Amino acid sequence: MKELVTPLGEETAESLLLGEEVYLSGKIYIMRDATLRRIFEEGATLPVTLKDQVIFFGAPSFVKENDEYRILSVGVTTSQRMEKYIPRLLRELGVRAIIGKGELSEKMNQEFSGSRSVYLLFVGGAAALATSSIQRVNKVWWEDLKGEALFEVEMKSLGPAFVAIDVNGNNLLLNNRNKVLENLRSIMKEEE
Amino acid sequence: MSLDSFYEVVEQVSETLYYKALTVIPRDVIERIRKAYETEQSELGRRVLDTIVKNIETATKRSLLVCQDTGTPVYSVELGDLELSLPKLRNSITNGVRKATLKYHLRPNMVHPLTRHNTGDNTGKNSPIIHFEINDILENKIRITALPKGSGSENMSSLKMLRPADGILGVKKFILESVVNAGGKGCPPYIVGVGIGGDFELAPYLAKKAVIRPLGSKNTDYEGARLEEELFYLINNLGIGPMGLGGKFTALGVHVEMAETHISSLPVAINIQCWRGERASAEINFDKTVSYIGD
Numbered sequence: 001m002k003e004l005v006t007p008l009g010e011e012t013a014e015s016l017l018l019g020e021e022v023y024l025s026g027k028i029y030i031m032r033d034a035t036l037r038r039i040f041e042e043g044a045t046l047p048v049t050l051k052d053q054v055i056f057f058g059a060p061s062f063v064k065e066n067d068e069y070r071i072l073s074v075g076v077t078t079s080q081r082m083e084k085y086i087p088r089l090l091r092e093l094g095v096r097a098i099i100g101k102g103e104l105s106e107k108m109n110q111e112f113s114g115s116r117s118v119y120l121l122f123v124g125g126a127a128a129l130a131t132s133s134i135q136r137v138n139k140v141w142w143e144d145l146k147g148e149a150l151f152e153v154e155m156k157s158l159g160p161a162f163v164a165i166d167v168n169g170n171n172l173l174l175n176n177r178n179k180v181l182e183n184l185r186s187i188m189k190e191e192e
Numbered sequence: 193m194s195l196d197s198f199y200e201v202v203e204q205v206s207e208t209l210y211y212k213a214l215t216v217i218p219r220d221v222i223e224r225i226r227k228a229y230e231t232e233q234s235e236l237g238r239r240v241l242d243t244i245v246k247n248i249e250t251a252t253k254r255s256l257l258v259c260q261d262t263g264t265p266v267y268s269v270e271l272g273d274l275e276l277s278l279p280k281l282r283n284s285i286t287n288g289v290r291k292a293t294l295k296y297h298l299r300p301n302m303v304h305p306l307t308r309h310n311t312g313d314n315t316g317k318n319s320p321i322i323h324f325e326i327n328d329i330l331e332n333k334i335r336i337t338a339l340p341k342g343s344g345s346e347n348m349s350s351l352k353m354l355r356p357a358d359g360i361l362g363v364k365k366f367i368l369e370s371v372v373n374a375g376g377k378g379c380p381p382y383i384v385g386v387g388i389g390g391d392f393e394l395a396p397y398l399a400k401k402a403v404i405r406p407l408g409s410k411n412t413d414y415e416g417a418r419l420e421e422e423l424f425y426l427i428n429n430l431g432i433g434p435m436g437l438g439g440k441f442t443a444l445g446v447h448v449e450m451a452e453t454h455i456s457s458l459p460v461a462i463n464i465q466c467w468r469g470e471r472a473s474a475e476i477n478f479d480k481t482v483s484y485i486g487d
Contacts, residue, residue: 124379128251
């Protein structure tokens with residue numbers, strides 16, 4: 001178990017072992033489908049620099065009271081939908097860690113190893129834990145995208161998250177998936 | 193007795209059930225998760241199950257949503273022998289969904305399927321989705337169940353029109369392959385709902401009804417109950433495990449619902465439900481008294 005403070009340097013990412021449990025404190029950026037379309041397809045200028053930063057795939061529900069934002073609920077969404085943009089997030093923008101849920105395909109292994117970054121798995125549906133780790137919302141850009149706006153939040157011990165792809169491109173979920181496919185074959189053989 | 197106030201009660205109950213399903217995990221589901229935690233052998237699987245339990249406790253303690261996905265508002269309405277107006281019931285439930293969404297600032301999820309325009313309050317054309325069904329046992333009351341189904345698991349559901357020659361083996365193969373395809377993406381451990389028989393539209397409906405059934409309940413048909421047990425055993429031998437990280441508990445339960453089908457057909461549907469198992473039910477008597485089920 002490791003407590004990490006963002007932004008994360010290359011060395012910190014390199015120290016993380018596959019399957020290791022981590023907790024993150026500091027600035028984290030929340031975004032997902034529509035945010036990424038705006039950055040990479042509409043060519044909007046990114047209002048922040050994401051080098052060495054940690055991003056979290058999600059869409060919070062929030063209220064705005066006297067110019068202050070309060071997130072009512074946020075949790076992780078399925079990362080696979082964002083695969084189209086992950087290479088650019090890592091290689092062009094220098095993102096050091098992505099927090100999401102579910103498998104990423106084999107193609108992604110080299111993206112993480114090539115950029116010396118990691119994929120962290122947060123437990124899907126564990127929104128109460130993620131939400132209560134938020135200390136404050138620093139800034140929100142592109143509010144017209146509602147929950148899919150770009151959020152900068154201050155987190156305290158967000159976790160647990162599990163290292164699912166390490167800096168060498170080892171993919172924990174795909175390794176398990178291969179075992180599952182083997183199990184399926186032997187189950188069906190026995191059933192037949 | 194004026195019936196207008198009956199519809200007002202329906203509206204109030206629909207509002208309450210929507211929020212309740214997102215904040216209170218059914219007791220049978222929590223019990224299964226705790227039991228899974230006690231018997232899971234995989235270290236990472238245990239860490240995930242422990243996190244899930246802590247998340248549920250945190251949601252209760254801090255009045256937070258268990259999961260951020262406020263779902264597609266689906267309601268099942270079982271009608272006893274009462275003279276009620278279905279359009280009025282539909283309007284009351286729709287108003288309940290709108291009120292819950294605005295009152296609790298629930299994330300509005302419902303959009304036009306092509307333009308993706310968000311209606312802003314989770315209502316719209318055919319939203320909420322309402323299934324009316326006759327249930328003779330209810331006599332002079334109605335039972336409403338809210339099932340605000342999250343999309344992560346719903347997207348992992350599927351239907352296949354098998355050939356009768358594929359038989360039980362074909363059914364098992366399709367179910368196992370569908371669960372493997374879902375992998376860790378739909379937030380396992382799952383409640384797996386299986387619908388067998390009927391036609392192209394009834395099979396998925398049966399699969400969803402199967403998901404609503406409390407864990408621990410059994411199909412009343414001998415063959416159905418046996419298939420539930422077999423599928424539960426087989427699915428939990430796949431090794432997907434909690435959140436796809438490996439382990440025994442890929443499913444908390446497997447429920448099968450069946451209907452007669454055509455001599456040339458064998459439709460099979462699978463509805464995947466994430467560990468949250470969101471559902472909340474209440475019965476409204478003709479005299480407008482309400483009892484919430486599971487409290």
